[in-house]
Amino acid sequence: MFTVVKEKPELRDNLQLWYYPPQPALTYNQAPAPDRFFCHSLLLWMPYKLWRVKVLCPNPACGQHQLTGGGLHKRARQVLDIDRMYNMVTETLICTKCKASHVSWSQTVLQQLDLGHRSEFRVILTRKYACDIRVIRLLRERGLGNSLTRVIKQLKENHSEELLQRLARYTTQCVDFLSGPGVLPITFQEPPASTVVPSCKWLLTVYSQDILTRLNEIHARITTHGSILKMDSTKKITKKLAGTARGTGLWLTSVGNEFGQVLIxxxxxxxxxxxxxxxxxxxxxYQEAGVDPPAVLYVDCGCCTDVGETKLKARFRGWPKLTVKLDIWHFMRRIAVGCTTDAHQLYPIFMSWISACIFEWDAADVSLLRQAKRALLMSQGWPALTDADVNKHLTREELALHCRRRTRGKETTILLLEQLLTELMSNKGNDSLGVPLLDKERMGHIWSVQKKHIKCIQDPPGVVLYTETGSITKGGVLLRTYRCARGSTSLESFHLHLNRFIPGMILHKHCVKTH
Structure with a gap:
C-alpha cells in the first residue's frame, strides 16, 4: 500500500479495494507468531483515489467545487461481520475554497456516488462500531422464531467457531515446532483475546439506520398504488384542532385509489x-415503485377551465396523460341547489331522475339479474312473471352489486337533463300543496353554468371502472359481483369515519397524517 519517499510513507497508485492477510506458512524454522493466524482483512474505502470519482462540495457558497484528496483519515474502524471482524480505513477529501474536509464514508460523499460504486460500501457506521451488510440482512428477516436474541446468539457462535479454528491452527504449529530439535527454551506469544459481539440495543440502532437509508425504497414497495385516483378535501377534522394547533390547518385533503385505500x-x-x-x-x-401512472383522477372541483389548463392539471404535471374528471355526485349536488328545499316531496325522485339521465345500466347484466330474480321468485311459489313484474322486485342494492353502469354520453345527457328540467319547471314540478320543486330563475342560472361540466362527468374511454370481486348463485344463476371505481364517495366515507373515530374536540395536527 505504501512507498517511502524522502523517508515518508506515501500511498501507491495501484491500490485495491480489499487487502487480505497472508496465510500462515506451511512449516516454520522459527517460533510461529500469532500475527498471520489472527490478523484481519482490510477494506480500503477511497473512492476518489481508487476510481477518480467526482465529488462536489456540499457548501452552496462554493458553487459545486470539486473536492480533492487529502490522504488517509487518521481513524480506522472495526467492522462486525457474520463470523469475524475486519478493519476499514478511508480517505479525507478537502475543498480548496472553503477549506472544509469530508470523510469518504460520510453520507455527503456516499450520496454522490453512482449505484455501482455505492454498492461497494457495504457498511453501516455508528459512533463507535460498524456493521457489515451481511449482518444487517439477518436482521431484515427477523420474525416468529427468528428474534434479535437469536441473531446475537448465532453471531457469537459463528465468531467463536472461527476463533477456535484459528486457535487450533496456531497451537498445532506451536506444538509441531516445540517437538522439533532445539537447545534453548522456547516461548510463544499469547493469542489475542476474542472479539466481543455488540449488544442487542446496538444491533437495533444499526437496523434503524439501515431502514433510514432504504426509506424511499421501502415506501415504494409497501405503499399502495392505483390506476384510478380520487382526491377530496374536508373541514370536519380541522375543526377539532385546539390549543397551539388551532387555526394552523383549515383543510384535510386525502387521495385514494379504486380499491378504497387511502394513499395519503x-x-x-x-x-x-x-x-x-x-x-x-x-x-x-409511482416512479420509484416502477408502476404505471394513474389514468384518471376524480375531484370535486377544478376539473376544467375555459382558457388554458387548470391549476389542478398543472399541479399534476408529472403525469401529463392524467385525465381529470368531476365526481358525478358533486355535479348532482350542484344541480340540486336549484331546488326550493330538499324537504320537497319530489326531491328524492328528482335526484334519481338526474342519475337516470346520466347513467344507463348494462343490458346484459340487468338481463342476467332479472333471470336470477325470476327463478328465485318462482321457487318461492310466485306465478310466471313478466319482465316488468320482475323489475319491481329488483332492489337498488342488487342492481349496484351485480350490474354495471356507464354514462350516456355528452349530447344524450344534455338532452335528457334539459327535458327533465323543462318538465319540472312546469306544473308537474309542484307538490300536492302547489309548492314548486325548482326555483326557475336560480335553476336557469345554475344550468347555464354547470352545462359545460357534462363532458367532465363522462366515463373516460378505454378505462375499466369496475372490478369483479366475486360471484354468488341466486335462483340457480351465477351472478358476478362488482366494485365501482367511479367517483370519490369512498374518500367522503373515510373523512366521516375519521370525524367519528376521533373523540372530543381536541386533535393534534399530526394525528391525521397517514401514508
Whole structure:
C-alpha cells in the first residue's frame, strides 16, 4: 500500500479495494507468531483515489467545487461481520475554497456516488462500531422464531467457531515446532483475546439506520398504488384542532385509489395551496415503485377551465396523460341547489331522475339479474312473471352489486337533463300543496353554468371502472359481483369515519397524517 519517499510513507497508485492477510506458512524454522493466524482483512474505502470519482462540495457558497484528496483519515474502524471482524480505513477529501474536509464514508460523499460504486460500501457506521451488510440482512428477516436474541446468539457462535479454528491452527504449529530439535527454551506469544459481539440495543440502532437509508425504497414497495385516483378535501377534522394547533390547518385533503385505500392525507392552510409537495411525493412514489401512472383522477372541483389548463392539471404535471374528471355526485349536488328545499316531496325522485339521465345500466347484466330474480321468485311459489313484474322486485342494492353502469354520453345527457328540467319547471314540478320543486330563475342560472361540466362527468374511454370481486348463485344463476371505481364517495366515507373515530374536540395536527 505504501512507498517511502524522502523517508515518508506515501500511498501507491495501484491500490485495491480489499487487502487480505497472508496465510500462515506451511512449516516454520522459527517460533510461529500469532500475527498471520489472527490478523484481519482490510477494506480500503477511497473512492476518489481508487476510481477518480467526482465529488462536489456540499457548501452552496462554493458553487459545486470539486473536492480533492487529502490522504488517509487518521481513524480506522472495526467492522462486525457474520463470523469475524475486519478493519476499514478511508480517505479525507478537502475543498480548496472553503477549506472544509469530508470523510469518504460520510453520507455527503456516499450520496454522490453512482449505484455501482455505492454498492461497494457495504457498511453501516455508528459512533463507535460498524456493521457489515451481511449482518444487517439477518436482521431484515427477523420474525416468529427468528428474534434479535437469536441473531446475537448465532453471531457469537459463528465468531467463536472461527476463533477456535484459528486457535487450533496456531497451537498445532506451536506444538509441531516445540517437538522439533532445539537447545534453548522456547516461548510463544499469547493469542489475542476474542472479539466481543455488540449488544442487542446496538444491533437495533444499526437496523434503524439501515431502514433510514432504504426509506424511499421501502415506501415504494409497501405503499399502495392505483390506476384510478380520487382526491377530496374536508373541514370536519380541522375543526377539532385546539390549543397551539388551532387555526394552523383549515383543510384535510386525502387521495385514494379504486380499491378504497387511502394513499395519503395532509393538512393544509388552504384547500388548493400547499398541495404541490403532496403531489410531487405521489408522483415520485409511482416512479420509484416502477408502476404505471394513474389514468384518471376524480375531484370535486377544478376539473376544467375555459382558457388554458387548470391549476389542478398543472399541479399534476408529472403525469401529463392524467385525465381529470368531476365526481358525478358533486355535479348532482350542484344541480340540486336549484331546488326550493330538499324537504320537497319530489326531491328524492328528482335526484334519481338526474342519475337516470346520466347513467344507463348494462343490458346484459340487468338481463342476467332479472333471470336470477325470476327463478328465485318462482321457487318461492310466485306465478310466471313478466319482465316488468320482475323489475319491481329488483332492489337498488342488487342492481349496484351485480350490474354495471356507464354514462350516456355528452349530447344524450344534455338532452335528457334539459327535458327533465323543462318538465319540472312546469306544473308537474309542484307538490300536492302547489309548492314548486325548482326555483326557475336560480335553476336557469345554475344550468347555464354547470352545462359545460357534462363532458367532465363522462366515463373516460378505454378505462375499466369496475372490478369483479366475486360471484354468488341466486335462483340457480351465477351472478358476478362488482366494485365501482367511479367517483370519490369512498374518500367522503373515510373523512366521516375519521370525524367519528376521533373523540372530543381536541386533535393534534399530526394525528391525521397517514401514508
Amino acid at each position: 392525507s395532509v393538512l393544509t392552510a388552504q384547500e388548493g395551496a400547499g398541495l404541490d409537495r403532496m403531489v410531487d411525493g405521489l408522483v415520485r412514489r
